[in-house]
Amino acid sequence: MNLRSQGSLWTLFILAGLAAAHGGHEMVPEGEAISLEPLDAILWVHILLMGFAFGIIFPLGMVLGIxxxxxxxxxxxxxxCIATVAYFLGHAHKGRQFGPNAHHSFANWLMLMLIVQVALGFYLKLHLEKGGQGRIRWIFVLAHGVLGKAMPVVSWVQILFGGIAALGFCQGDHLGQCAAHFIMGSAFIAYGILLTILLLVGQYWLRRTGRSQEFFDSLIIAAWGCVNTFTEHRWGGPWVHNDLQHTTMGIIWWCAGLLGMWLSRSRDGRPKRNLIPAIVIMMTGYAMSAHTQTLMISTMVHSVFGYTLMGAGLARVIEISFVLRDQPAVSMSGTDPDSFQYLTPFLLCASGFLFMGATEEQMELLSNAGVMHVSYVLIQYSFAFLLFLFVNVLLHIYAVHAWPNGPEEETEGQGKYTNVNGINGRARSQSETQRIHDAEGFELEGLISDEEEGESSSMGPKRSLDEELGKEAH
Known part of the structure; x- marks a missing residue:
């Protein structure tokens, strides 16, 4: 059977699954999102297989494709193959049943995306370039690459939808705060992953942009702050709950973001490091650590989340000011980053998991089950460790394939924002050199002891300092 026939069979097979209806809605009590039965074995297998396929295999395949x-x-x-089997298992389970939810609706689009991706892959593997196919092949290559790189992001969203649907959360009045927690938590995790990418394999790209890392950080912070300023409160209505705190956090983000973008370039236009994004992270952590909650466990989890964010911001300050001393990186290749540099992205990932796991319904569930906040925080940190490990493994695979012989290191002085030879990198003139020698001579003249003068005279006729400097200048 050739590749084209195999592709057709796979397409028909998956389309048949998409046409199947997800029954069981009639078993869900009215006004509830899920039935009272527990998850059965088939559904657990569906969860594990889907998590393995979309959470591990497809991201790994994406890197191997790059x-x-x-x-x-x-x-x-x-x-x-695993995703297809798991998809049908998701429609064959017994036990707990579910009402209409985002996970079920989004699953069809995700599988359709997978079908298109597989079809594009088979088409490109056939290398059909006769007629006009050779001229349009680049379109399919581009589409295949875009879909492949988007798959981990889309998979992350669907995995979150799955967890929410399994517990019947984020319904009715809980939808707004639930969405805020999962969006913001995912944003912190994405920020940590992007910092890790820049740390290990992104320094050359960052150097080509002619911008410092803080410019892009500040740009995103400013944009996010603008969104939060006008979405955290229903304008025209009364200020309720924590609307004021959320809105003021949005205001400080775009204000600080604008300042961070301005400070990201020096007077002569060179990229320059600054501490504004780190300060914003610390202030956000401080605000969240003092976030008032109705349940004690929720208050404690939010406090740990805030402390974790403050730790990430403080680590960034130490990294820029004392580890890197305002330089872009320890090495442009990313082959030998300082161990301290891993701390900020990891803490951002950990804070993201903590915030996603701190919704009202989750906190109520844990409180009713008698779970202490310490145990819950340790579990969230465990997830952060595993995710950070997986990200580093993927980046290692990319690096060893992209640079099998190791990336070329920059020569001394390259990749730095300052130049020791002169101001703004230009060579010193003769007059500047003379003034420097005169200043050094003036400073050293009073430090020469009588003993040193005696030693100098015993070795030969003594020359005046002015004569020496005049000779060096010429």
Whole structure:
């Protein structure tokens, strides 16, 4: 059977699954999101297989595709097979039943995206370039690459939808705060992952942009602050609960973001590090640590979340000011980052998990179950450790394939924002050199002891300091 026939069979097979209805809605009590039965074994297998396919295999296949590894196609085929089996298991389970939810609706679009991705992969593997196909091949290559890189992000969203649907959360009045927690938590995790990418494999790209890292950080902070300023409160209505605190946090973000962008360039236009994004992170952590909650466990989890954010901001300040001393990186290749530099992105990932796990319904569930906040925080940190490990593994795979012989290191002085030879990198003139020698001579003249003068005279005729400096200047 050739590749084209295989692709057609896979397409028909998955489309048949998409046409199947997700029954069981009639078993859900009225006004509830889920039935009272527990999750059965089939649904647990569905969860594990989908998590393995979309959470591990497809991101790994994406990286292998970027580096054009021969393992890209086998890995993606295995992931597609597992995802297809898991999809049908999700429609065959008994036990707990679910009402209409985002996870079910989004699953069809996700599988359709997978079908298109598989079809594009088979088409490109056939290398059809006769007629006009060769001229339009780049379109399919671009589409295949975009869909492949978007798959981890879309998969993350669907995994979150799955967890929410399994517990019947984020319904009715809980939808707003639930969405805020998961969006903001995911944003912190994404920020940590992006910082890790820049740390390990992104320094060359950052250097080519001609911008400092804080410019992009401040730009995102300012944009996010503008959104929060006008979305955290229903304008025209009364100020309720924590509307004022959330809105003022949005205001400080865009104010600080504008300042951070301005300070990210020196007077001569060179990229320059600054501490504004780190200060914003610390202030956000402080605000969240003092966030008043109705349940004690919720207050404690929010406090730990705030402390974690403050730790991330403080670590960033120490990294820029004392580890890097305002330089862009320890090494442009990212092969030898300082161990301290891993702290900020990890703490951002941990804070993201803590915030996503601090919704009202989750806190109420834990409180009713008698779970202490310490145990819950340790579990969230465990998730952060595993995710950070996986991100580092993927970046390692990318680096060893992209630079099999190791990236070329920059020569001494390259990649730095300052130049020791002169102001703004230009060479010193003869007059500047003379003035420097005169200043050094003036400073050293009073420090020469009589003993040193005696030693100098015993070795030969003594020359005046002015004569020496005049000779050096010429």
């Amino acid at each position: 580096v054009r590894s021969r393992w890209h196609v086998p890995v993606q085929v295995v992931g597609s």
